[in-house]
Amino acid sequence: MKFSENWLRSHVPTTATRDELAATLTAIGLEVEDVTALGESLDKVVVARIVSAEKHPEADRLQVCRVDAGQGEPLQIVCGAPNARAGLVAPLAMVGAKFGDFQIKAAKLRGVESNGMLCSAKELGIDADASGLLELPDDAPIGTPVAEYLGLPDASIEIKLTPNRADCFSVRGIAYDVAAATGSEVVPFDATPVAQAIDSELKIELNAGADAPRYCGRAIEGVDPAAKTPVWMAERLRRSGVRPVSLLVDVTQYVMLELGQPMHAFDRDTLAGPVGVRKSRTGESVKLLDGREAQLDDDFLVITDADRVVALAGVMGGFDTRVTEATRNVFLEAAHFAPAAIIGRGRKLGLHTDASHRFERGVDPELPRQAIEVATRLVVGLAGGKPGPATEAVLSEALPRMAAIALRRARIARVLGIEIADAEVERILRALGMQVAASADGWSVVAPSRRFDIAIEEDLIEELARIHGYERIPTTLPSGAARIAAPSETRVDDASLRRQLVARDCLETVNYAFVDAGLLKLWGAGAGAVPLANPLSAELAVMRTRLLPGLVSALQRNVARQAGRVRLFELGNVFAAPASHGDAPLETLRIAAAVCGDARAEQWGEAARKVDFHDLKGDLESLAAASGAELEYRPSAEGFGHPGRSADVYRDGVKIGWIGQLHPRLQRALDLDTEVVAFEVDLASLAARALPKAAELSRFPSVRRDLAVLVGEQVGWAELAATVERAAGPILRDLHLFDRYVGRGVESGQKSLAMGLILQDKSRTLTDRDVEAVVAGVVEAIGREHGAKIRA
Structure with a gap:
């Protein structure tokens, strides 16, 4: 997110210097990646108009210009800029002006006197463009200091935002954080509804359910197509990384950067109505603003005019309904789209727009109405026109709701390791735009609708930590006491x-x-x-x-x-x-x-x-x-x-x-x-293992009997052993396979297995009769179930 420092200060007055402001932003989690100073030291640089421009007698690429600087008699300036021409309004550095270590002096260039220097944007330090003189609007007041006219000095500040801080994709969103961190207050914002002047309106239909629960629109007729974007707006856009295009487009961009609400302007004459929002249908297509033809499936959200697709909702407008230099009637839209309905849709088409970037991360659902009023005021104030009624369609039950969160005083101390005064807690939360009500053990807090990232108590504590200052949380080494979890005896680790x-x-x-x-x-x-x-x-x-x-x-x-x-x-x-x-x-x-x-x-x-x-x-x-x-x-x-x-x-x-x-x-x-x-x-x-249990050892001797049996090759030892264990019963203490033989003396398809049976009783000494009975039972069982025979 890139923005103008002066623009931010207009929303949150603070005495912090530029360096202090940048350090504060980084400290509260809005990491400053770049600060570009603009228009420093522009004393004696004024707005001037070239009265005449004639070729230099001794140089093909130079012109001798007579320049009106608002001081009565025109000044003679030798200029080599390719766009220098009679009637052009441009910045003029008077004799005595300084650019760093370079000072403007009266001089002779190829024998012709020059009393100043006409300047490019690069020489003024406000842009990298050095291809020609900075062209100012024709109505710029001659003789006015350029710094005053262009709102300089200023700085372009770029911050790195994490995905959860979508509310800071706007100047006003950043202002709340700065106000909380610096002890300032955000300037109240004027979103007073603009009075209706005509009855022209378009009906709005919502057919996408929770994907598009709010859509606002307004028609404005009789707009002056020749109206230009004012310098103050154009400069704020440039310093925010946006190139001015035309007044109607620039107004929507300006509102998006200031409030965080993406908008779009349609040429009203290209719409028949009703305007709707629905899911796309496989096989549909739409020509986008950049001229490409987008082929859609059933996964896109689209804006329609009488069911004709005219734009990709939350991504990009359509080519056929765009505003042009001839547009006199405009339809402004501002809507709320669920992030899940927009995420990844632009990437499917190889697109990434400012609008989709914001909608994918979440936009305040209460902003569309404000954005329509602010944009209407700007259009009417700068290009005239008569506004119709602001029309809104809303599915209230589908809009996100911010629930009250219980914030406990003891929990703050437990998580952060420090106590924060109640007054400071309330100041921070209210400065961030939250509703705070005291309770017996803390507070009940409702986050503003723009803060999708605040849902549980720990989120509020994180807000307190970053605004109160991580540096104010003491570093404490662990005490050394460790809670040792006993391993489970029912499982081998x-x-x-x-x-x-x-x-x-x-x-x-x-x-x-x-x-x-x-x-x-x-x-x-x-x-x-x-x-x-x-x-x-x-x-x-x-x-x-x-x-x-x-x-x-x-x-x-x-x-x-x-x-x-x-x-x-x-x-x-x-x-x-x-x-x-x-x-x-x-x-x-x-x-x-x-x-x-x-x-x-x-x-x-x-x-x-x-x-x-x-x-x-x-x-x-x-x-x-x-x-x-x-x-x-x-x-x-x-x-x-x-x-x-x-x-x-x-x-x-x-x-x-x-x-x-x-x-x-x-x-x-x-x-x-x-x-x-x-x-x-x-x-x-x-x-998995069973818990060990103590058992009495037998005091009586064990007896071993070895058996060699012939059994089919297909019979496995596991099957045979299971039969032996069942037949021998509880007095079988162990069973060993100690030999396997095939070859001479053993029929083809047979094998000889020799096993040892360990027999023992807990209550008495086994007699020969007991042992013989067990062995006979084993021989009978394996013969019956596996066809095994005692090997002779």
Whole structure:
């Protein structure tokens, strides 16, 4: 936001110097990025008119001018400006005027006397334009000091605004903050309604609901099309970074900069009425002010004339209804549009306008009526014309309402660490335009309608802190007392799991939560992926649904850089689309690992071998042991897993993840020429543990019985073990698989499994009869359920 210093001071009188004003603005959160001084030291520079201009006898590019400076006898000035001509009104630096270290003196140029210097805008220090003399209006009073005529000296101040301070996209909005910070008062603003002179009006229709709850308009007929923008207005616009165009356009720009309300002026003769606001329809188009043809879908808010699209609401007006140099009848509009209805619409068309910038951040819903009256007064006062009635259409129930906020005295002290006097609290809040009513423990505060950023008590406390002064809040070191939260005994903490994998020779990685949609598709994991509205790049376009695609990609990059043995793990969230539209994505915390290369680091004590399924299964089992989890492994049908070398991981009958070797087809697609083994499980399910309970140890001896059985190759140990545990009952203390054999003596399609049963009772010593009964029951159960036979 750029504005004129003098313009701001006209709204909030203050004795602060320019440097103090800039420092104050920055201190209260309106960071000053640049201050450009304009028109300093313009003593003896006056408004003058060139009476005549003749070619210099000795120089082709110089002219000998006779200049009327309001002192009676014209002065002779030699000038080289290309636009110097008879009748031109321009600034004249008299003899004795100083520009920095340079002083104007009487001199001879190529033999011709010159008694002063006609000036460009750059020489006056008010613009960078040095292409010619600064041309002033023909009615500028000759002999008047230029500083007085142009409102100089002045400064153009540019501030950097955060998105929540949309109220400061206006001079008057900034004035409230300055008044509060400097102890001044904002000058009352005159928005008295302009009397109706004619009956001309256009009906207004609102058909966009809460997207456009207020629209104000007014017709003014008989405007002088030749009326020029006055110097004071043009200069304020220039110093605010806006180029003056024409009176009607400049008035709307001026009101927007002063009040913060974007406006638009239509040529009344191009409108038939009624004027309406509605959602656009797919296939509609409108020619904009800049000449481009905008193709619309059903997501835009448009202004219509008898249902014909004539402007993009909150973004830009239309070409066919624009005001021109021939416009005599004008229709002014000022409306309130909801930020959500404007955000991103301009960017869809490659547009960014001052109006959209403001509407996207929020404009005071009470401003349109004031803006119409102020703009009407300016147009009628500067270009004549007769105003019709101010017409307003409003959906009161859809307008934002500012609710009362309870501000507690004790809460201020608690948050800021200091006490602020009640009188100072009330002064600051009232200076910011808030309604303040005292209560038993503090105040009830209603923020002005322009302050969309104030909704809770902490927002008010922030206002007090920045205006009272952050420098007045003492810096206090922490006392050292720390509140230590006891970790839950029902869950193994993440740090312990990380340390366990690090101890097993794995390195932790941290990958982006955003991945390439094509990568997820390659893994068959694209279902339910959440796309990003504004991705950083095409390779980071969706939220990850699994950890393994990103983790294995990291492994592949390491392998491509000649790392032969890679062991990586990651702990992070995965995301899935919500069940209901509008809800947040579902997040699940998982832990994953991926390994390749040799099972052990290079050494002499053990023969080298490649890492396999059982190595990584051991790593996963070590994590499960920390929580006491008993994991079960069942054949997996995951498409990215190697058939026969991958399994789904279960705990208590619930699937919690996957472990296995990647499918060779996937490895080739990922450009991996080595076998990769990986796992990924839900962390919450893996880390959950029961509270430990003390139990009595048996005082009686245990008995071990070993069984060797023949069973079909397709029968898994987990299935067999579950049957043994059920059949053996409560006296089975432990079960070990200590041998697996296939080959000579074992039929094809069969395998021999040798297991050890540890039996023990808490109340007595087991007899041989007890043990034999249990073993017989086990043999009968596994034979019945799995076709297992005792190996001879």
